[in-house]
Amino acid sequence: MTNQRKGRDFIARHGETVFNLARRMQGDHPHTPLTRAGFAQADAMGAALREILGPRPKLTLWSSSAGRALQTLAVIAEHLELDWHQARRDDRLVEIGMGEWSGRYYADLMAEVPGFLDLEHGLYTRPPPGGEWYDGIAARVSSWLADTDDDPGDRLVIMHGMSSRVLRGVMTGLPVQPRFAAPVAPDLPQGSIVRIEHGVETVVHIGTGRGAAPA
Numbered sequence: 001m002t003n004q005r006k007g008r009d010f011i012a013r014h015g016e017t018v019f020n021l022a023r024r025m026q027g028d029h030p031h032t033p034l035t036r037a038g039f040a041q042a043d044a045m046g047a048a049l050r051e052i053l054g055p056r057p058k059l060t061l062w063s064s065s066a067g068r069a070l071q072t073l074a075v076i077a078e079h080l081e082l083d084w085h086q087a088r089r090d091d092r093l094v095e096i097g098m099g100e101w102s103g104r105y106y107a108d109l110m111a112e113v114p115g116f117l118d119l120e121h122g123l124y125t126r127p128p129p130g131g132e133w134y135d136g137i138a139a140r141v142s143s144w145l146a147d148t149d150d151d152p153g154d155r156l157v158i159m160h161g162m163s164s165r166v167l168r169g170v171m172t173g174l175p176v177q178p179r180f181a182a183p184v185a186p187d188l189p190q191g192s193i194v195r196i197e198h199g200v201e202t203v204v205h206i207g208t209g210r211g212a213a214p215a
C-alpha cells in the first residue's frame with residue numbers, strides 16, 4: 001500500500017529517554033522521560049523543521065500516545081510556534097508491544113535469550129512473549145493511515161524506533177520482509193527526520209542518537 005495523501009509527511013522518532021540511555025526496553029510503556037541528550041535531539045529536530053517550514057507552518061501535528069513522543073513534540077512545537085495542545089495522539093502509533101520483555105535490560109535478555117536480536121537490522125528475531133510482531137504494527141499503522149488519509153496539507157508524526165520504520169515501509173511501498181512479516185524501512189539514528197511525499201522518502205535531518213535497538 002502506498003500513501004495517497006497529497007501533503008508531505010514528516011516522520012520522526014522521539015528523543016533519547018532514561019530507558020534508552022540505560023539500554024532498557026520500553027515498548028508501549030506509557031511514559032519514560034527524556035534525558036538531556038533527548039531534549040537536545042528534540043531541540044535540533046525543532047530547529048531543522050523550522051529551517052524547512054518556517055514559523056507557524058500549516059502542519060497537522062500527530063504523536064504516539066506515549067509520553068516520550070509527546071514530550072519531544074512539545075519542544076519541536078515551541079520551535080515552530082505551534083500549539084502543542086492542538087496535537088492529535090493515537091495508540092496505533094506507539095512502539096512495538098514488548099510484552100514480558102518490557103522494562104528488561106538488553107544485556108540481561110541477550111544472556112537469557114541468545115539471538116533474540118537481529119543486530120544487523122536492529123529488529124527482533126521472534127515476537128516478544130505476550131507482545132507484538134511486525135505484521136501487527138503494519139496492520140495498526142495502515143489502519144491509522146487509512147483513517148487520516150484526508151488530513152489537510154503537511155503533517156508531523158512523532159513516534160518510535162521500530163514502529164516508525166514499519167510506518168515508513170508501508171508508506172513507501174517496500175516489500176514485506178519474510179523474516180519480519182512486514183515492510184521495514186532502514187534504521188536511522190535517534191533524532192532523525194524523514195519526509196515522505198507521494199510514497200518517496202527523503203531524509204531531511206540526521207540525528208546524533210542511536211539506532212532503534214538496542215536503543
Ligand SMILES: O=C(O)[C@@H](CO)OP(=O)(O)O
Nearest residue numbers: 025026027095160161212
Ligand atoms: O521502546 C524501545 O525500547 C525502543 C525500541 O526500538 O523504541 P523507542 O525508544 O524508539 O520508543
